[in-house]
Amino acid sequence: MLAVQLVDIEKRYHDRDVLQSICLHVEAGEYMVLLGESGCGKTTMLRTIAGLESADGGRVEFGGVDVSRIAARKRDVSMLFQRDALYPHMTLRQTMAFPMKGLVSDSETQQRIERAAKLLGLDAMLDRHPEHFSGGELRRGGLAKMVVRQASIRLLDEPLSALDGPVRHQFQQDLQRWHREIPGTTIHVTHDGDEAMRMADRVAVMHQGQIVQVGTPEEIFHHPCCLSVAKSIGSPPINVLGGELRQGELRVHASDDPIELNPAVGPRHDGHVFVAIRPEGFGIVASSGANDAIASTTSAIRFSGVCRSSLVYGGQCHASFETQNEILDATLPADCGVQRGDPVTIAAMLADVHLFDGEGKRIEVAR
Numbered sequence: 001m002l003a004v005q006l007v008d009i010e011k012r013y014h015d016r017d018v019l020q021s022i023c024l025h026v027e028a029g030e031y032m033v034l035l036g037e038s039g040c041g042k043t044t045m046l047r048t049i050a051g052l053e054s055a056d057g058g059r060v061e062f063g064g065v066d067v068s069r070i071a072a073r074k075r076d077v078s079m080l081f082q083r084d085a086l087y088p089h090m091t092l093r094q095t096m097a098f099p100m101k102g103l104v105s106d107s108e109t110q111q112r113i114e115r116a117a118k119l120l121g122l123d124a125m126l127d128r129h130p131e132h133f134s135g136g137e138l139r140r141g142g143l144a145k146m147v148v149r150q151a152s153i154r155l156l157d158e159p160l161s162a163l164d165g166p167v168r169h170q171f172q173q174d175l176q177r178w179h180r181e182i183p184g185t186t187i188h189v190t191h192d193g194d195e196a197m198r199m200a201d202r203v204a205v206m207h208q209g210q211i212v213q214v215g216t217p218e219e220i221f222h223h224p225c226c227l228s229v230a231k232s233i234g235s236p237p238i239n240v241l242g243g244e245l246r247q248g249e250l251r252v253h254a255s256d257d258p259i260e261l262n263p264a265v266g267p268r269h270d271g272h273v274f275v276a277i278r279p280e281g282f283g284i285v286a287s288s289g290a291n292d293a294i295a296s297t298t299s300a301i302r303f304s305g306v307c308r309s310s311l312v313y314g315g316q317c318h319a320s321f322e323t324q325n326e327i328l329d330a331t332l333p334a335d336c337g338v339q340r341g342d343p344v345t346i347a348a349m350l351a352d353v354h355l356f357d358g359e360g361k362r363i364e365v366a367r
């Protein structure tokens, strides 16, 4: 297995900076997910690692060796493309064998094909043409083609896109099993924050051609370094409200009362702020109030409003509340009893609130 190191990678298309000073270290054997909005440069980065694009600056290292000038076919890399296709005139076995010609013996190729097909549940499909495959089987066939290569570094470009429901879930499990059973360094590209959270050892979040944060899914979820990262992960998405910070006092738009922050948040941050609260960060303030943990503390931000929808599934109540022209999503205990039309006060403890300055950079608050 090989580590992948990107050092100050720059890429321009027609004078437009598509990748800017990209530095990333992917450990040998790690499953790294590159997460970012459409057009932020994810595919360009994968293609640069594969050697299908050459960078305008910086270098790519595999296992500490600079491979920037090594041709794609000579790099120890395989790539699953976004719209990878099986050859229509070949059986799956022939398609899998095709890129292996001259690399290993025919018997070794057949052994690898059998193993990959078994791993991905495609044994029965090996001698069929792709016209007989379902959408999920086509995707697994594309992966099988890649598995046979047994490259040290595996690049997956939006592998789960265009798959829905159980087929998507099944393919996600196939990918996890493959990464476990045939070890290698895997880099998986997606724009789907949930997918990143479920699959990654670590996530690298990209925004407009730059890597803005790298961390475990937990770090990214609980400690986003900026507003764009906070918004990129979580379902339902994080609630974002405007606010004002003055001399340590925080006023949040649509909330009931201002709250005092720790004095450590000084005038340096005075001005407009963004206040972000995950749906899981809210609790209900009981109407009796006094005995409720959230109601009894001063470091909670409260919002009084009306429940606009509530639905219990997956062991939780997914509700939305309207308060002073803002809609807030909250994920509450299944037995909270909140019904559509109920007047309710919800609150978030300061520990569950993320603050960002006017440019979207995180403001640390002592909690």
Ligand SMILES: Nc1ncnc2c1ncn2[C@@H]1O[C@H](COP(=O)(O)OP(=O)(O)OP(=O)(O)O)[C@@H](O)[C@H]1O
Pocket: 013, 014, 018, 036, 037, 038, 039, 040, 041, 042, 043, 044, 045, 191
């Ligand atoms: N060969 C090319 N020539 C010119 N511009 C390109 C080329 N390839 C990509 N781009 C541009 O570079 C930017 C980044 O593209 P890229 O495909 O890397 O983004 P992405 O994050 O993978 O997007 P998506 O999630 O939509 O696939 C886009 O604005 C795209 O239009």
